[in-house]
Amino acid sequence: MGHLPRMVADPWAFLRTLPAHGDLVTVMIGPQAVHTLCDPALLHQVLVDDRRYDKGGPLFDKAREVLGDGLATCPHEVHRRLRRLVQPAFHPSRLPGYADLMARQIADVIDGWQDGQVIDVPGQTHAIAAGVATTTMFSTRIDPRQVAATRRSVQIAMSGIYRRLLTPNGLDRLPLPANRRYDQARARLHRTVDDIVTRACDGPGTDHGDLLSTLLAASDGPDGLSPREITDQVVTFFVSGVTSITSGLAWALHMLTQHPDLADQVHQEADDVLGGRTATWQDWPHLGLTRRFVTETMRLYPPGWIFTRKVTAHTHLAGRILPAGSVLAFSPYLLHHRPDLFPEPERFDPGRWTPERAADIPPYAYVPFGAGPRKCIGETFTLLQSTLVLASIAARWRLHPVPGQRVRPALRATLVPRRLHLRLEARP
Template structure:
């Protein structure tokens, strides 16, 4: 699991549709068939809740945000947070995301080799800062680097604590870095929340929505706001950066597809800012992102816990049983997906239905606990990639496959790409 998480997970279906593995010292049931995963995620019999090894470790710094809170708290939280992701706010968010992508694209130079993961993390953070914490945007690059370093420490530590929880109790450097990063990020968010409370001004960002109250006078406490804010920060940076990286990686290895995507963008928006209204028009780019999410989903695994004795795949699961669901595993089963290792946007040529051609897609989860920011994330991905690819071709330094790094997100290992400016249309 630590050395090669993708290969380990891909091997599990050979043993059955429900396979017991060990995460640390805890027996965990890996769900290896999409139908079983849907049963757990849709949770029609109320037998499963958030929890298990991954969410136990995430809860150490995410608290009780939307991602980690138990079902009993979820409905109220989602109702209070939902206005931040209302369609009416998407255009403004998209404008900020496209502007940040354009700034990065303008800073690039032909022949330059970029550390793709680091650059996409920086860009994703800048987008999140501008859409969530408008006041942070003026603090400059040094502040952004500190925040990014704290986020990266927490994401990496979450995975380590999931697979080796005993290490979290030892006085070792990785735990000291985790504690320091948690303190710094929590203090930063708490300070900003207090300032927003005092100012009573709508900054047009996500945090302004979180500190407001609904028409019944109900609102989130400061602690709840911190938990939501850090949840969106961690999830937004990590998933967006990883998906941008993997999509650029696959495009770098397919010059023909890359040229077709660039031509589509140039045809629809040959110049000027790319906006929210353009997103539905980029059909080929959207299919490219969908295939990237299939073959390398950033949120590559999550866990649940049985809150009642239940049966799954003919096996009795006792109360407290930990469940592991991996979109990577489910979306890459060779017996369910034809040639799963091949990056093929043609799988999505006719429709984006999640069951198209029998492929069950879970990159944003499913059911009542499906990611609240899925549309926000996809919009940002489309706008960012369209802005970059209209001007730049990213080429691989080598055609050797790039492996995945074991972390809280499924990230590429040592992905470096060379920039080539495209000719004029």
């Protein structure tokens, strides 16, 4: 069993104990040795050398079942070509158009809220993130019934990935109800996306201003994306994007209720900049405090909290010899909670991110989006969306905790609150 029982009982408390044992600490997950990187400089060394330290290891092997050979899970040998073909979808010139679609989706969800209502927070942030993902990806090419089915499939698939990660090999192939639900959700997700991609490939080659248009444009020529590759990218964007943004936003709303003084400042900025309306692209540069609030939330609760790599050639790292095939892990959560990197790490303090104070944070200590050639392609898209959502909510609603609720993370591949309900109060 190794460290598995402690990892399952409270993985975050366990991770916080590791830096005391060194820069590279071996954890046993059952019979599997996982060498965990506890130092920012060492992490940098690994992340920049994505040929020697390739995607692989238990987390990616499971994630690949859902994401196929999408950009996040593909091996180094195909990564450069894919990244070059996919990058135009995230070019800065596309962001203003995405921001318009985001604003519409945000309004769609928060316009339906009622004064005094108690909301299921991850449910609502998921509705916003999934709405934004479907419109920015497919513009109007998706049927609303497909949106609901896709949301459900993503949820089942994501909890399945983590459960299967900790399940002994073999058990995940038994015909158990949870395995069947996972297989069905995976198949449904791929069918829906396949269907949209096939229809889009057959249609006229117009640019709809969505992500799918840029992927279709990248399908021309002998080196272009194949329909299978397009489907894998779309599923990857949808799953990684929606689940991470859902979780980051849910924690940000929780933080508003836990820190009324800071919440007052966020409300004030929303009043000054928005005056009660939904935030748009033009507002983004003026929402600095809200953005720091988002940044600090992702320090305390990084949505992607653990990642793995596989060593592809016999190597020396941190004074140790690692044979090819060894497994490494890194955890943004672990680094973000080191007291020597972030003084009083458990304290929520958006002020850490003012330019003067942020200059003291060591390089690669803050890595919610990873680093190096495999760094998140959706970073700016995420910061834009999260800031617009938080400011739009703060402009119109004050949030209150529900008494008696203990908010803890769920055991999932993404760090998301297990249960979080908040009461809404309409602001005058």
